[in-house]
Structures are given as structure tokens and as C-alpha cells.
Amino acid sequence: MPLLERLKRLRHGEAHSLPEWTSLPVKLGSYLGSLSPDSEAVFIAIVPDRRLFAALCATSYLSAISHDLLSGEKSNEYYQELCNLPSGTPVTLRKEERIYYGYLKQKRGDWIGVQVEGEEGGSTERLVPPGHSLRIGMLDGEVDSLPTNQRGHQLRGNREFIDALLPDVDPLGFLSQSSHDCMIVGLLRRLKEEADAEGFAVEQEGKMISGCLQDILRIGELGGKYENYRCTLHRRSGNVPPNTDNPPGLVIYDGALAFMKWRHIRSPSDRLAILDTHDPAFPQAVDALRQDAQMRGEDIDLSDLGSLPSGVEILGYHR
Numbered sequence: 001m002p003l004l005e006r007l008k009r010l011r012h013g014e015a016h017s018l019p020e021w022t023s024l025p026v027k028l029g030s031y032l033g034s035l036s037p038d039s040e041a042v043f044i045a046i047v048p049d050r051r052l053f054a055a056l057c058a059t060s061y062l063s064a065i066s067h068d069l070l071s072g073e074k075s076n077e078y079y080q081e082l083c084n085l086p087s088g089t090p091v092t093l094r095k096e097e098r099i100y101y102g103y104l105k106q107k108r109g110d111w112i113g114v115q116v117e118g119e120e121g122g123s124t125e126r127l128v129p130p131g132h133s134l135r136i137g138m139l140d141g142e143v144d145s146l147p148t149n150q151r152g153h154q155l156r157g158n159r160e161f162i163d164a165l166l167p168d169v170d171p172l173g174f175l176s177q178s179s180h181d182c183m184i185v186g187l188l189r190r191l192k193e194e195a196d197a198e199g200f201a202v203e204q205e206g207k208m209i210s211g212c213l214q215d216i217l218r219i220g221e222l223g224g225k226y227e228n229y230r231c232t233l234h235r236r237s238g239n240v241p242p243n244t245d246n247p248p249g250l251v252i253y254d255g256a257l258a259f260m261k262w263r264h265i266r267s268p269s270d271r272l273a274i275l276d277t278h279d280p281a282f283p284q285a286v287d288a289l290r291q292d293a294q295m296r297g298e299d300i301d302l303s304d305l306g307s308l309p310s311g312v313e314i315l316g317y318h319r
Contacts (some may be wrong), residue, residue: 003030003063004272006165008201008208015201015208019066021049024312025057027305028272032057032250033064035270041300043272044289044315050276054254055194057272058182059213061250062230065181066169079133082112092228093126094176098152101139102126104246112136116150137177157218159210164202175218180246185234185262185270186254188221192233195219234262241265256285263288277311295319 003026008015018026028045035041045052082104089104093114095275105113111127114136128136154280159171166174195214214222220229234242236258242251244267251269253259259273261279275285300316309313 003060003165006202008203009082010199010208010210012202013020017181017202021054021309024305024309025053026060028314029057029060029062030064030121031302031304032270032272033061034114035248038268039270040107040268040319041270042296042317042319043270043300044273046277046313048280048311050255051163052197053177053274054184054186054191054192054252055213055217057274058184058231058250058252059216062181063166063215066166066174067248075134079130082136082138083107085138090139091175092139092259093128094135094155094172095126095152097155097172099137099155099176100150104136134173134177136158139178143184156223158211159290160204160209161202161215164204165211165216166208176228178220179230180232180248182212182217182231182233182250182252183234183248184254185258186236186244186252186260188233188235191254192219192222195222222259236261242267244269256281259285260288263292 007015007026010016011020021060023049024045030041032043045053047271066110085104087104087106091104091114093100093102093116099117102114102116105115105125107113108127110130112130112133114126114128116124116126132159155172155175157171157175159175162171162174186272195217196212198210198212200211200213202211206304215260216230218228218230220232223229232248236255240264242262244265247267247269249269251267251271253263253271253273256279259275263271273285275282279285297318301319302316305314
């Protein structure tokens with residue numbers, strides 16, 4: 001069943017289908033998730049109201065790609081990536097439902113070694129076979145030190161909601177792996193409020209499982225220091241450009257100001273700009289689109305999105 005039909009809004013304890021206008025960001029996110037990794041596509045969505053648009057689109061995008069991220073083919077690719085990392089790289093290790101922190105060790109044959117500090121009063125080397133490589137998670141950025149005297153901590157996350165919304169995905173695998181799949185550039189306070197907003201639900205075996213979009217987005221800035229993540233936020237008004245050393249599959253510009261300031265970042269990521277016609281900066285964004293017209297490649301056929309709501313226009317092209 002498509003995500004659009006599974007996801008509901010809770011009002012006064014009763015589940016209702018999502019409003020008609022929300023079908024567009026959900027369909028668009030699913031479509032973006034179906035693109036080939038090297039498409040280098042640009043999409044412009046012109047809408048009369050962009051509330052929840054970025055959060056819903058990103059949620060749909062992550063839902064669309066989540067099965068591939070945990071597939072056997074991706075597991076093999078991930079295993080090779082781990083093998084290429086130097087000994088001493090800080091990582092996480094999942095054992096059943098608990099997470100431990102440690103360092104990569106040299107391989108023993110095909111098995112990957114992980115040294116877990118402070119477990120059971122000392123240092124323990126755990127060997128992980130290739131088929132279980134997804135139990136090892138990479139820690140993003142610089143890490144000064146890792147916890148000692150570890151007993152492991154329970155994986156944090158709404159597993160029931162993830163299992164109901166993504167029935168083909170292992171919730172433990174989803175929660176234990178970090179992957180920079182999506183970046184949203186915009187007003188941080190607004191984006192955090194939309195991600196954490198409650199009132200969403202999925203019906204499973206006659207029971208309504210409630211949750212919020214953050215349960216799927218796993219925005220790094222909303223988690224703890226060692227929390228695994230799927231999505232990051234970047235302040236639209238910041239002076240530091242987004243970090244593209246680990247480029248996401250998709251960059252979403254939430255609003256005209258975010259688009260105008262950061263649209264020229266160097267990254268192979270697909271891009272989506274959400275432009276609100278009621279935004280005071282909308283006319284300047286349209287001017288920027290005209291200026292960028294000379295860099296447009298081949299147009300993208302968007303007929304798969306079906307009919308668009310009144311007042312909505314979507315453009316798509318390759319860079």
C-alpha cells in the first residue's frame with residue numbers, strides 16, 4: 001500500500017486521511033526516491049503554501065529509498081566501504097537491541113573487528129561477518145572520545161511506527177544505521193517544529209500506531225551526540241556553506257531565501273526548491289530562476305505525478 005494511503009492524521013483520537021494538498025509532497029518525495037543516484041536533477045515546486053511540504057517530502061523520499069539502503073546489494077557495498085576505512089575509525093556496534101561504541105580493528109580474514117571499550121570492565125574485540133556488516137554504524141564528524149564502562153544503550157526510536165509505516169524494513173536496522181540521505185536548508189526553528197509535530201498515525205492490524213515525521217526523518221540535529229541519523233538541517237541564514245564532504249542524495253531548499261543563498265553549492269545531489277507564492281522573497285527567487293535558465297539541461301517528464309492541485313507548478317530538469 002502506498003505511503004499516501006497508510007499515513008493518517010489523528011484528530012481528537014480519530015484517524016483521517018491526509019488533506020488533499022499533502023498528496024503532492026508525498027508523491028514528489030516518492031518520485032525523487034525512484035531516481036537513479038547519478039541523475040543530478042533539479043526540481044522547482046511553486047506552491048501557495050509550503051507548510052509541512054519539506055518535512056512530508058523528505059519523509060516520503062526516505063521511505064522510498066529505505067528498503068534499498070538495507071538490501072543485500074547495499075549491504076555488500078557497505079561492507080566494502082567499511083573494509084576501506086583505517087583501523088581506529090570510531091564506529092557503533094549493534095548487539096540485539098543495544099548499541100555499543102568502539103573502534104575498527106584490522107580484518108580477520110573476511111570478518112571485521114570492532115574493539116568495544118569498557119565492555120564488561122575491559123576492552124573486547126568483536127568480530128562481525130560480512131553478512132552482518134550493517135550492524136556496524138559509522139560515526140559522522142570528529143569524535144574526541146567514546147564512552148567507557150559501557151553496558152550498551154537501548155536503541156532510541158518509535159519502532160512500532162517505523163514498522164507500520166515501512167513494513168519491508170527492519171526497524172532495528174533502520175535505527176542503528178546513520179546515512180546522510182537528505183539535507184533540508186531553511187528556517188531551523190520551523191523545520192524542527194514540523195518534524196516533531198505529533199498527530200500522525202498508521203493503522204496496523206486494526207490498531208492505530210501514532211508517531212511524528214522525525215521518527216522517519218531521524219534529523220541529526222534533533223538527536224543526541226551519538227544518535228544515528230538519516231537527515232540533516234542547514235540554517236538558511238548561516239554564513240558557513242553546507243558540508244558536502246558526505247553529500248546527501250537529496251537537498252531540499254525550503255523557501256525562496258534558502259534557494260537563492262545556497263542553490264550553487266557544489267554537490268552531486270538531486271535538488272528540490274520549494275517556493276511559496278506568498279513569500280515576500282518569491283519575486284527575487286523567480287528572477288534567480290531566469291538567471292539560471294542558461295544552465296538548464298534536458299527537461300524531466302513529470303507526468304507520473306498526475307494532475308497537480310490548483311495554484312501549483314513543478315519544473316524538473318537535469319543540470
